[in-house]
Amino acid sequence: MHVLMVTSEATPFAKSGGLADAVSALSRALSHLGHDVRIVMPRYGAIPIQGLAALPKPLEVAMDGSVERAVVYQGQLPDSGVPVYFIDHEGYFSRDGIYGSKAEPDFADNPRRFAFLSRSAFRLCEALRWKPDVFHAHDWPVAFVPVYKRYSEPFFESTTSVLSIHNLGYQGIYPKTAFPYFGLPWELFHGAGFEYFDSVNLLKAGISSADRLSTVSPTYAREIQTPQLGCTLDGLLRARSSSLVGILNGVDGGDWNPASDKYLPERYGADDMTGKAACKAALQKEFGLSIAPGKPVIGMVSRLTDQKGIGELFGPTYGSAAKLCLDMDLQFVVQGTGESWCEAELGSLSSRIPNFKAKVGYSERLAHLIEAGSDFFMMPSRYEPCGLNQMYSLRYGTLPIARRTGGLADTISNYNQETGTGTGFLFDQLTPRAIYDTAGWAVWAYYNRPDQLAAMRRRAMKLEFSWEASAREYEALYLGPEGKKSRAKE
Ligand code: ADP
Ligand code: GLC
Numbered sequence: 001m002h003v004l005m006v007t008s009e010a011t012p013f014a015k016s017g018g019l020a021d022a023v024s025a026l027s028r029a030l031s032h033l034g035h036d037v038r039i040v041m042p043r044y045g046a047i048p049i050q051g052l053a054a055l056p057k058p059l060e061v062a063m064d065g066s067v068e069r070a071v072v073y074q075g076q077l078p079d080s081g082v083p084v085y086f087i088d089h090e091g092y093f094s095r096d097g098i099y100g101s102k103a104e105p106d107f108a109d110n111p112r113r114f115a116f117l118s119r120s121a122f123r124l125c126e127a128l129r130w131k132p133d134v135f136h137a138h139d140w141p142v143a144f145v146p147v148y149k150r151y152s153e154p155f156f157e158s159t160t161s162v163l164s165i166h167n168l169g170y171q172g173i174y175p176k177t178a179f180p181y182f183g184l185p186w187e188l189f190h191g192a193g194f195e196y197f198d199s200v201n202l203l204k205a206g207i208s209s210a211d212r213l214s215t216v217s218p219t220y221a222r223e224i225q226t227p228q229l230g231c232t233l234d235g236l237l238r239a240r241s242s243s244l245v246g247i248l249n250g251v252d253g254g255d256w257n258p259a260s261d262k263y264l265p266e267r268y269g270a271d272d273m274t275g276k277a278a279c280k281a282a283l284q285k286e287f288g289l290s291i292a293p294g295k296p297v298i299g300m301v302s303r304l305t306d307q308k309g310i311g312e313l314f315g316p317t318y319g320s321a322a323k324l325c326l327d328m329d330l331q332f333v334v335q336g337t338g339e340s341w342c343e344a345e346l347g348s349l350s351s352r353i354p355n356f357k358a359k360v361g362y363s364e365r366l367a368h369l370i371e372a373g374s375d376f377f378m379m380p381s382r383y384e385p386c387g388l389n390q391m392y393s394l395r396y397g398t399l400p401i402a403r404r405t406g407g408l409a410d411t412i413s414n415y416n417q418e419t420g421t422g423t424g425f426l427f428d429q430l431t432p433r434a435i436y437d438t439a440g441w442a443v444w445a446y447y448n449r450p451d452q453l454a455a456m457r458r459r460a461m462k463l464e465f466s467w468e469a470s471a472r473e474y475e476a477l478y479l480g481p482e483g484k485k486s487r488a489k490e
Contacts, residue, residue: 001478003030004132005039006121008098008114008141011255012078013047013086016098017303018249018388019166022216023138025252028080029471038132039077040121042093042113043086049073052086059087059123061116064181070120072127079254087120099141110141111178111200118144119183122153131155134478136162140172143206144182147192150209152184160478163210165203167385168224168231169307172202193236207236212477213244216386217407221246229383229405245477248410249386250467256371256392258461263368268397270461273454276372276397283373286366287333287357296330296446298439299374299398301367301389304338304346309380309403312432314345320432320439322349325356328443333374334358335366371396375453376425376442380435384408390424391465397457400424401435401442411465415445420452423460 005027009020023039031037043049052073059070073086087093092113100106107113118137125131135156137145146161176199179189193208194200207213215221223229225238237244254260258276259269265282268275277293284291302308313319325332334346337360346358359366371377377393379402386407390400394411402408404426415422425442427434445453 001134001475002036002130002132003038003134003136003478004121004125005037005136005138006118006142006145007039007041007138008117010039010041010077010084013041013075013084014044014098018386019139021252021255021388022166022249022386024077025250025467026471026474027077027082028252029250029467030474031080031082032468033471033475035475038083038085038130040085040087040117040124042117043073043088044098045094045096047086049086049088055085055127057127059120059127061119061123063112063116063119063183065183068116070116072124085124087117087124089116092116110172111174111202112181114141114172114202115144115182118142118148121145122148122156125156132159134160134162136164136474136478137206137210138164139166140170140203140206143172143202145206146210147184147188147205151188151192160211160480161209162212162214162477163206165207165213165215165224165385167307168203168215168229168233169383171196171204171231171233172200174200174202176200204233204236207233207240211243212480213240214474214477215244215246217248217410218246219409220383220385220406223383223406245473247470247473247477248407248465249388249391250470251388251391251395251465252467256368256395258372258396261368261372263365264372268372270397270458273397273457279369279372280374283333283369284331286369287359289331289333289355289357292331296375296443297373298330298332298376298378298401298442299370300332300334300336300378301370302334302336302338302379304336304342306339307382307384309382309430309435310339310342312430312435313378313380314342314349315432316341316345316348318432319345320436321356322353324436324439325349325353328440329447330355330439330443332356332378333370335363335370336360337362371398374398375446376401376439378435378439379403379408380427380430381405381408382430387411394423394460394463395465397461399442399453399456399460401438402426403430404428411463415441415452415456417445417449417452420449420455423456423463
């Protein structure tokens with residue numbers, strides 16, 4: 001099949017979270033299965049173009065009656081034959097930040113920027129004389145793709161549009177004054193599903209218009225159809241239920257493998273864990289903690305947003321982190337960026353509590369060191385579409401302490417101290433007390449059931465999380481029910 005991935009992020013070019021990892025790993029896996037997969041994304045200012053060839057002619061993209069031009073640079077996704085087309089438009093993409101900056105967290109012209117990207121995808125296919133079987137769009141920024149395909153790109157009628165929802169909490173809601181720029185007649189404000197409390201909701205339009213829908217875990221696919229986690233779109237998602245599937249993300253074994261991880265001082269595997277002790281010592285040193293091989297270390301790497309349970313964990317006076325560190329013989333390390341109150345609180349906790357250390361910032365190397373050097377990984381998410389960090393943790397023998405929601409519920413099995421089974425420590429209610437108790441349970445097991453923990457680590461490290469298996473499910477989604485039937489006959 002010929003598949004065009006349309007995305008605002010892809011590792012290693014531009015990343016704000018797991019979306020970037022998922023898009024690149026899925027593209028690579030589909031390409032390994034023999035499909036012709038290509039990626040189109042913006043050429044943000046930070047993406048170097050030295051050495052990349054430009055397509056011979058700029059694209060001419062008609063928006064609100066005017067035509068805008070974009071140069072396209074062609075690169076390649078590392079370790080694959082997947083071409084990556086970077087759409088270069090100085091006015092929209094050369095600034096710092098994918099969706100916003102410190103001064104302007106959500107760029108006011110985002111609907112224009114991403115409408116332009118989405119429309120460019122069609123012009124790109126024409127320039128390449130390449131008609132894909134599938135347009136696969138990811139999240140709200142490119143939710144325009146299924147809308148354009150359905151209502152204003154008749155040449156691509158036979159192409160299937162797939163929209164993947166990586167996070168329903170972000171929908172792209174903007175004033176309806178943005179609408180004329182999209183180059184669609186006003187009747188589609190309602191007709192294509194943009195209308196949302198008299199504003200435009202880009203994800204809602206995409207969900208309404210796409211031929212097929214997916215999200216990133218089976219549990220989350222069910223949860224988003226409920227009022228609790230449907231973020232006001234649960235009714236629409238229930239109506240589209242027969243076109244919606246949940247496909248779990250995998251783990252990229254090249255980037256995240258403790259046996260070959262280039263960021264670690266020593267490497268290790270399920271059959272020889274000695275290198276993990278060296279990583280723990282390096283982590284303790286890096287964060288200025290006492291080097292104590294026998295003390296449990298809880299690690300965390302996260303965007304600091306409400307989705308991740310940061311209020312219950314770090315909220316001043318009521319969050320559980322401080323009490324946890326004061327009451328229990330453990331160490332706690334955190335790396336993250338996000339909401340400013342939380343960044344400030346992490347600084348304050350680090351200065352007050354000797355066994356708590358946080359670094360505010362983004363570092364790939366430290367993320368790997370935390371995964372490898374910790375004993376437990378903290379992930380008390382309010383909701384979690386899939387979650388990659390807990391899968392990385394499991395592969396690194398670092399047992400998650402997590403809330404049973406979304407992809408966390410699908411990837412972690414709960415500890416049982418009678419039988420020693422499980423791969424992590426789960427709780428249901430998101431409260432400071434539940435986090436405290438569950439961390440306490442893990443620490444108890446660390447000191448009192450070391451053999452069970454060692455067996456849990458080995459079990460966790462052997463879990464597969466293969467992208468190949470996920471890619472096969474996407475293959476089936478692309479083919480649709482009819483395709484599956486004709487394949488069965490072959
Ligand atoms: P989400 O996409 O909701 O943020 P995921 O668990 O799917 O959650 O993916 C998060 C990804 O972003 C992981 O690869 C994680 O290591 C990375 N990440 C998040 N915050 C940081 C940070 N401060 N430094 C380095 N990597 C980070
Ligand atoms: C989103 C979700 C996360 C998921 C990632 C990749 O950022 O928050 O749970 O793992 O997308 O699909």
